[in-house]
Amino acid sequence: MSLYYLQKVLYQINRDPTQRQQFLAQPEVYLATFELDAEEREALVKADIGLLYVLGVNGQILMHFAAANEIPWDDYLELMRVGLRTHGPVRAGVYAATGYEGVSAHSARLALERRQQSDAGATPANTKGMN
Amino acid sequence: MTLVYAGVCSHGPGITGRAERADPVLKAAFYDAYSGMADAIKASEAQTLLVVAAEHFANFFMDNMPAFAMGMADWYEGPIEDPDWLKIPLRRAPGNKSLSKRLIEHVMQSVDVAYAEEWKLDHGVMVPLHFLSPNNDLELIPCNINCQGPPLAPLQRAWAFGEALRAACDAVPERIALVGTGGISHWPATPDSGKINEQFDREFMRRWVHGERAALIDYTDADIYSEAGQGGFEIRTFISVAAAAHGPGEIQFLEPIPAFATSAVVASKAIN
Numbered sequence: 001m002s003l004y005y006l007q008k009v010l011y012q013i014n015r016d017p018t019q020r021q022q023f024l025a026q027p028e029v030y031l032a033t034f035e036l037d038a039e040e041r042e043a044l045v046k047a048d049i050g051l052l053y054v055l056g057v058n059g060q061i062l063m064h065f066a067a068a069n070e071i072p073w074d075d076y077l078e079l080m081r082v083g084l085r086t087h088g089p090v091r092a093g094v095y096a097a098t099g100y101e102g103v104s105a106h107s108a109r110l111a112l113e114r115r116q117q118s119d120a121g122a123t124p125a126n127t128k129g130m131n
Numbered sequence: 132m133t134l135v136y137a138g139v140c141s142h143g144p145g146i147t148g149r150a151e152r153a154d155p156v157l158k159a160a161f162y163d164a165y166s167g168m169a170d171a172i173k174a175s176e177a178q179t180l181l182v183v184a185a186e187h188f189a190n191f192f193m194d195n196m197p198a199f200a201m202g203m204a205d206w207y208e209g210p211i212e213d214p215d216w217l218k219i220p221l222r223r224a225p226g227n228k229s230l231s232k233r234l235i236e237h238v239m240q241s242v243d244v245a246y247a248e249e250w251k252l253d254h255g256v257m258v259p260l261h262f263l264s265p266n267n268d269l270e271l272i273p274c275n276i277n278c279q280g281p282p283l284a285p286l287q288r289a290w291a292f293g294e295a296l297r298a299a300c301d302a303v304p305e306r307i308a309l310v311g312t313g314g315i316s317h318w319p320a321t322p323d324s325g326k327i328n329e330q331f332d333r334e335f336m337r338r339w340v341h342g343e344r345a346a347l348i349d350y351t352d353a354d355i356y357s358e359a360g361q362g363g364f365e366i367r368t369f370i371s372v373a374a375a376a377h378g379p380g381e382i383q384f385l386e387p388i389p390a391f392a393t394s395a396v397v398a399s400k401a402i403n
Contacts, residue, residue, distance in 0.1 A: 004193060011192050015211055015251060059320030059361070060187035060279060063144075064253075067216040073149060080322045094281060094361045095321050103325035106389040107154060 003056045003092050005034045009044060010057060014064045049076060050083020056092030134300040135175040136308035137376035138168055138399040139339070139369045140262075142184070143314065144254040145391045147261060148217045152390035164384035164397035165262040168310075171399060172263060177308035179227060180269040181234075181296065182256050183372060185278035185313045185365040189253035197245035198284035199292050201238065202273040203231040209252025209260075217254055219261050224252065227270040230305055234272065237299035242292050259312045269308070276371065278313065278364040286348035289367035293374030300375070311372035313365025314393040316358065323360070325389035331359050332394040333385070335366060339398065340380035342373045362393070376400035 009031065013020040023030040027045045036044070043051040047069050052062055066076040080097070090096040100106070150158060172180070189211045191197060206223045214221050231246070238244045252260070256273050264271065276292065277283055284292075300307045315335050316328035338346040347370050355363040373380070378401025387394045 008192065008194065011188050015189060053321075058188070058279060063320035064188070064212055067213050070213075077322055077324060084322065094356065097322045098318065098326070098360070100318070100323035100326040103152070103389040106325055106327075110387060110389070111154065 002035050002037065002040065005036055006040045006044070006052070006055060007057055007061055009034055009036070010052075010061045010065050014061065014068060020068065048083075049079035050081075051087055052083075053080040053095070054083045054087040054090055056090055056095070058093055059095040133303060133306055134297055134309060134375065134402055135177050135306045136172050136399070137372050137402055138171070138309075138397070139311040139313075139372050140165065140168060140259055140397045141314060141391065141393050141395045142255045142258040142312040143317070143319065143391045143393045144212065144217055144258065146258050146395070147219050148254075149390060150218070153388050154390075157386055157388055157395070161384050161386070161388065161395045161397070162262075167383055168397050168399070169263045172269070172308045175306065175308055177306045178270060179230060179272060179305055179307045180260075180264055181272045181274060181300070181307050181309045182259060183274045183276065183293075183296070183309065183311040183368045184255040185368050186255050186275050187253050187279060189251040190247060190249075191275065191277065193280045196277055196280050197275070198277050198288065199242055200245040200247055200275045201231060201235050202226060202250040202271075203228055203235060203246045204248050204250060207250045207252050207271055207273060210257040211251045211253045217257065219257050222267070224260060224264070224271040225267055226272060227305075230270070230303060231272050233303050234296075234299040237302050238292075238295040240295070241298070242288075242295040244292070244295075255312060259310055263310065276367045278367055281352070283352060283364055284367070286350060286367060286370055289370045290344055290348055290374040293371030296371065297375035297377070309372055309375055311368035313368040314362040315366060315369075315396065316360055317362030317393040318360035319362045319392050324392045326360065327387040327389060327394050328359055329387045329394060331363070332387070332396075335369075336382060336385055336396065336398065339369055339373055340382065342377065342380060342400070344374070347373055372400065376402050378403035
């Protein structure tokens with residue numbers, strides 16, 4: 001595997017519209033100059049967000065690639081989860097999944113905590129204990 | 132002294148791009164705090180906004196990754212992301228090449244900073260700029276600390292970079308506002324986006340307010356990754372501002388907002 005070159009392809013097509021067009025027009029030709037294995041090549045050609053995530057692509061690169069492919073935010077998150085279920089844990093890099101209750105449940109829990117603090121007459125949460 | 136303002140703020144793309152998903156009361160309070168920061172910078176009569184950011188592969192990659200970099204151009208363009216995704220329109224922000232050059236020459240006395248005459252802005256700068264200089268009233272000088280591609284500069288070097296920025300600002304006549312921007316704990320762009328370690332964030336900001344060097348740099352990257360996620364590496368930007376300002380800090384807003392994938396924060400420092 002060659003995570004460096006995999007990420008380099010994405011970095012270049014994320015920030016350079018000309019290279020992005022070259023990649024979209026003839027992906028195999030564009031990718032020929034990069035040292036990639038078959039799995040990485042296929043993940044790029046198919047814009048397989050889940051597999052790219054599991055291969056270890058930095059989330060900040062992957063997020064921009066997803067946006068450039070007009071993948072909505074919620075779908076982007078779900079595609080990574082599908083990738084984890086299909087291919088197993090993230091294999092490299094510093095963007096491994098660690099487990100999370102999700103934004104909706106988390107937001108609801110925080111709102112409940114704020115209400116309880118408010119009922120108890122606590123300091124407003126946005127500055128508590130800070131100044 | 133020509134450093135006339137110092138502060139820190141969040142920059143997550145959800146702050147503008149997915150604003151409707153946040154608790155409306157919290158969002159309004161956070162936006163108000165951001166407006167307050169803009170007002171404070173205006174009151175400081177700063178002409179230049181020096182943003183210490185932690186960019187996300189808009190300019191720098193692992194083929195040649197600078198630990199520290201500063202822009203040296205007369206204009207910068209962003210966002211690199213789809214403007215409809217970030218909900219911030221594409222624009223050119225004015226720079227000041229002459230001032231950049233003088234600052235960089237001074238910073239180089241103590242920190243081997245890279246410079247860039249070409250610089251694309253991603254959400255890390257565009258979100259703060261959207262709130263602080265929406266009409267290009269301020270000249271922008273972007274700075275970057277590598278917080279994405281390990282190995283990363285140790286925290287004490289982020290502190291040293293801040294001290295070097297301060298000395299450089301004080302050596303030029305222009306009035307400069309310094310803003311550090313990053314997350315505290317967060318797991319951005321992963322399936323865990325929205326996860327926040329509030330305890331870590333409040334403790335880190337407590338240390339930031341006090342501004343004691345030893346406490347602020349008393350984290351290993353392994354600790355940060357474990358407790359604050361890969362996004363936590365961005366505390367380097369906050370540390371550099373603490374080192375530059377020297378004075379006590381004040382929190383204007385600090386509250387976890389999962390829809391923004393971070394503890395949203397706006398805070399300022401006295402300049403001593």
